[in-house]
Amino acid sequence: MNTLSLSLVGMPGCGKSTVGRHLARQLGVRFVDSDTEIERRIGTPIRDFFAAQGEDKFRDIEQDMIDELAGLPGTVLATGGGAVLRPSNRDALHSRSHVFYLRSTPDELHRRLRQDTQRPLLQVADPQKRLRELYRERDPLYRRTAHFVVESARPSVQALLGMVLMQLELAGLVDPGRVPSPIDTGEAKGSAALPR
Numbered sequence: 504m505n506t507l508s509l510s511l512v513g514m515p516g517c518g519k520s521t522v523g524r525h526l527a528r529q530l531g532v533r534f535v536d537s538d539t540e541i542e543r544r545i546g547t548p549i550r551d552f553f554a555a556q557g558e559d560k561f562r563d564i565e566q567d568m569i570d571e572l573a574g575l576p577g578t579v580l581a582t583g584g585g586a587v588l589r590p591s592n593r594d595a596l597h598s599r600s601h602v603f604y605l606r607s608t609p610d611e612l613h614r615r616l617r618q619d620t621q622r623p624l625l626q627v628a629d630p631q632k633r634l635r636e637l638y639r640e641r642d643p644l645y646r647r648t649a650h651f652v653v654e655s656a657r658p659s660v661q662a663l664l665g666m667v668l669m670q671l672e673l674a675g676l677v678d679p680g681r682v683p684s685p686i687d688t689g690e691a692k693g694s695a696a697l698p699r
Contacts (some may be wrong), residue, residue: 504529506576506577507530507532507577507601507676507677508573508574508575508578508580508599508600509578509579509580509600509602509671510580510581510582510596510601511526511579511580511582511600511602511605512586512608512649513584513604513606513607513655514562514606514634514637514638514641514645515583515584515612515616516607516612517584517607517635517655518572518607518655518698519581519582519605520654521665522660522661522667523536523664525578525664526664526668528668530579531581532577532578532579533577533578534578535579536574536581537565537576537580537582537583538581538583539559539673541564541565541568546656549561549583552694553643562585562588562589565583565585565592566589566591566592569582569591569592569593569595569596570591573592573599574599574600576599577633584641586643587641587644587645587647587648587665588641594645597647597648597649601650601671601674602648602650602677603649603651603652604646604651605655606646606655606656607655607656609631609638610631611656612638613630613631613670629671632640637638650674651670653667653670676684
């Protein structure tokens with residue numbers, strides 16, 4: 504059985520869930536999204552919980568969830584964009600799993616998320632300005648938490664998946680047979696981009 508434990512961190516909309524699902528399938532492990540698990544536990548969308556209970560209460564629940572999920576063997580974990588705000592979450596992720604930071608610029612994220620109505624922190628008059636503020640605050644925290652940084656601004660999902668797998672291969676964490684060739688990843692012919 505594959506006991507590899509991977510975690511993905513990064514800004515909202517950088518592709519953690521999409522890449523995480525593909526990565527788990529490629530490696531033959533399970534995929535877990537911490538936000539989905541939180542919603543299952545609280546029984547309501549995070550956006551509604553945020554509005555009713557506030558961010559601090561949400562972060563308490565998120566901290567418990569990260570503690571439960573970080574380092575589970577045979578798992579790819581996609582975390583919420585703000586999971587790195589608490590030191591205990593950063594420590595749990597960094598010490599128990601191999602962490603990838605999927606890095607995108609605020610402008611690229613705004614392009615992807617401008618129609619998004621689900622992310623509570625972006626329901627403001629100027630989402631682009633808000634993304635820049637969040638990026639300034641969080642980029643150093645993502646870097647501190649991560650073992651690997653992958654630029655996710657422009658590549659297709661398959662190309663991004665290929666970059667993550669290549670880093671894992673170079674680190675000796677996966678069998679080279681698991682790493683697709685550039686043709687397989689769509690790098691040579693272009694393929695679907697990350698969802699908007």
